[in-house]
Amino acid sequence: MSDDGRPTVRERRAELKLKIRRRGIYLLPNMLTLANLFFGFYAILQAVNLNFEGACISVFVAMVLDSLDGRLARMTNTQSAFGAELDSLSDMVSFGVAPAILVYEFAINEIAYRDLGMVAAFIYSACAALRLARFNVQINVVDKRFFMGLPSPAAAALLTGFVWVCTEWDLDGSAMKWWALAVTLFAGLSMVTTARFYSFKTINFKRSVPFSALVGLLLVYAIVAMNRPTVLFFIFLAYGLSGYIYSAIHFQEFFGRGARAKREAATQADADETKSH
Numbered sequence: 001m002s003d004d005g006r007p008t009v010r011e012r013r014a015e016l017k018l019k020i021r022r023r024g025i026y027l028l029p030n031m032l033t034l035a036n037l038f039f040g041f042y043a044i045l046q047a048v049n050l051n052f053e054g055a056c057i058s059v060f061v062a063m064v065l066d067s068l069d070g071r072l073a074r075m076t077n078t079q080s081a082f083g084a085e086l087d088s089l090s091d092m093v094s095f096g097v098a099p100a101i102l103v104y105e106f107a108i109n110e111i112a113y114r115d116l117g118m119v120a121a122f123i124y125s126a127c128a129a130l131r132l133a134r135f136n137v138q139i140n141v142v143d144k145r146f147f148m149g150l151p152s153p154a155a156a157a158l159l160t161g162f163v164w165v166c167t168e169w170d171l172d173g174s175a176m177k178w179w180a181l182a183v184t185l186f187a188g189l190s191m192v193t194t195a196r197f198y199s200f201k202t203i204n205f206k207r208s209v210p211f212s213a214l215v216g217l218l219l220v221y222a223i224v225a226m227n228r229p230t231v232l233f234f235i236f237l238a239y240g241l242s243g244y245i246y247s248a249i250h251f252q253e254f255f256g257r258g259a260r261a262k263r264e265a266a267t268q269a270d271a272d273e274t275k276s277h
Contacts, residue, residue, distance in 0.1 A: 026076075026078035026080055026083065028072060028076065028078065029069045029070070029072050029073035029076070029078055029079075029083055030069075030082075030083055030086060032065050032068050032069035032072060033065075033066075033069045033083065033086050033090050034086075034090070035065050036065040036066045036069065036087075036090045036091070036094055037090035037093055037094065039058045039059070039061045039062040039065065039094065040058070040059070040062045040090065040093040040094025040095070040097070040098045041093060041098075042058045043055040043056075043058035043059045043062070043094070043098040043099075044093075044097065044098050044101050044102075046058060047098070047101050047102040047105045047106070048101065048105065050105065052102065052105075052106050052163055052164075052167045053164065053167050055098070055102050055160075055163075056102070056160045056161075056163055056164035056167070056229070058098075059094065059095070059098055059099060059102070059156055059157070059160040060157065060160065060232070062094040062095070062098075063094075063095075063153045063156065063157060066087070066090070066094065066095075066153055067153070069083075069087060070087065084136070088132050088135075088136060091132055091152055091153070092128060092129060092132060092152075094156070095128060095152040095153050095155065095156035096124075096125050096128030096129060096132070096152060096156075097125055097128075098156070099124065099155075099156040099159040099160050100121040100122070100124045100125045100128075100159075100184075102159070102160060102163055103121065103124075103159050103163055103180055103183075103184050104117055104118065104121040106163045106166070106167075106173045106180065107163075107166075107173035107174070107176050107179075107180035107181075108120055108121060108177055108181050108184060110173060110174040110177040111177050111178075111181060116181070117177070117181065120181050120184045120188075121184065123184075123188050123189070124159070124184050124185075124187060124188035125188075127155075127188040127189060127191045127192045128152045128155065128156075128188070128191060130191070130192050131149055131150075131151075131152050131155075131191035131192055132152060134148070134192075135147075135148075143196075144199065144201050144202070145198065145199055145201065145202050146196035146197060146199055147196070147199050148194055148196060149190065149191050149192055149193050149194065149195065149243075150187070150190035150191045150193070150195075150240055150243060151191075152191060154197070154236055154239055154240065155187040155188065155190060155191050155240070156187075157232065157236040158183065158186075158187045158233070158236045158237060158240050159183060159184060159187045161229060161232050161233030161236055162179075162180065162183045162233060163180075164228075164229035164232070164233065165229045165230055165233045166180075167229075168227070168229040168230065186240070187240065190240055190243070193243070195243035195244050195246070196243055196246055196247065197239065197242060197243040197246075198242065198246075
């Protein structure tokens with residue numbers, strides 16, 4: 001204790017460490033998050049070894065695990081700040097670094113002009129980091145129905161799906177390098193835009209649905225199974241374009257709302273000035 005009876009800095013640190021030790025770490029959701037990290041790391045190794053199909057599959061497996069850990073934590077009431085931070089770091093590896101290395105090794109390293117391929121891969125990784133950081137600070141203030149900017153797993157799926165389609169159809173990376181560059185920049189920059197992408201968080205999976213919905217889901221599975229790389233790529237390409245389409249449709253609404261807010265603010269300022277006189 002200090003002279004005034006308050007605990008010293010060392011005592012407060014010891015107490016904080018004891019609280020953290022007592023609180024512990026929830027095992028089950030963090031196991032899935034670490035599995036997500038493992039498959040992201042494994043995808044990097046496969047890309048470096050030029051096993052592009054294995055790398056693509058690993059990224060998609062990481063996506064599935066990433067979608068499960070948060071839902072499992074909410075279902076079992078095991079959310080924690082530690083889990084949220086670990087999830088962001090794992091996402092950076094699996095959806096920020098791994099896809100960039102994958103597309104670089106597959107195609108855009110063929111672009112020799114002023115290291116343009118390396119710059120594009122870095123831009124994608126940097127945008128993923130910015131996207132995750134922005135998501136973490138805005139998680140409690142944004143509309144839950146929408147993501148601001150393309151989510152990093154969807155951007156990774158778009159980039160990885162492109163490489164997977166090329167390997168499935170035996171398209172040489174050097175021949176597709178400029179398309180790969182365009183997809184890389186589109187996916188990366190879409191993560192840091194203010195376009196709104198539907199989050200699917202408002203779907204209630206506990207609600208009963210008609211039998212026809214189950215049949216429709218079965219048809220979706222069948223279509224995906226026909227050619228997984230191509231179907232998945234075009235699904236995520238459509239999702240990547242959906243935010244811009246939504247913004248274009250609602251542009252007039254947002255523009256009108258902003259102008260109306262400015263007019264109301266100006267009117268209120270004039271009223272306040274009149275009262276002051």
